[in-house]
Amino acid sequence: MIGFVEQAVLVELSRAEIARRRLPNIWQGEFTRDLVCVSAIAGTFTIPSGFVTDGASIPPLLWNILSDTSPDILYPSFAHDLLYSVHGKLPQTTLSRDQCDNVIREQMKAIGAPAWKYDAVYRALHIFGGVAWGHHTPAHKLIATKTYGPHVLSVAKPFGRNPFRNPR
Numbered sequence: 001m002i003g004f005v006e007q008a009v010l011v012e013l014s015r016a017e018i019a020r021r022r023l024p025n026i027w028q029g030e031f032t033r034d035l036v037c038v039s040a041i042a043g044t045f046t047i048p049s050g051f052v053t054d055g056a057s058i059p060p061l062l063w064n065i066l067s068d069t070s071p072d073i074l075y076p077s078f079a080h081d082l083l084y085s086v087h088g089k090l091p092q093t094t095l096s097r098d099q100c101d102n103v104i105r106e107q108m109k110a111i112g113a114p115a116w117k118y119d120a121v122y123r124a125l126h127i128f129g130g131v132a133w134g135h136h137t138p139a140h141k142l143i144a145t146k147t148y149g150p151h152v153l154s155v156a157k158p159f160g161r162n163p164f165r166n167p168r
Helices: 015-020 071-085 097-110 115-134
Strands: 011-012 029-031 035-039 043-047
Touching: 035 071, 035 097, 043 071, 071 097, 071 115, 097 115
Parallel strands: none
Antiparallel strands: 011 029, 035 043
């Protein structure tokens, strides 16, 4: 089964909280429970509780065609945000940028998005995503991982906790 094991549980951050955390002044949500994603490309991975996402970064000009809150795009964008935040470095594998971009296409396809939509999102990421991938990941996207180590301070995840811990 490709997709998400359960529903995402997030809390929408208030404007005051976004400012307090010095996040970009756009919609931000924080996971309050782990969300497991199953992918043929990335394997099974967890978006950890505490991870902060801005969802799909679709320019407002295109919202009539590709809504950033559409069910076809929103959940897949959560997985993509996590993958970009760790630059494709998961405990079990390391993905290239193209593979990370293909995960969002795969997830959109699995939930029944039309081909024109998942292809448009993939192409946009392929053309414009290099900027986000090539630059230092903003602190609010970083989480302490085996790859980055516990020294990474993060708004998204308290330092020292490994989000890819083995379940107890």
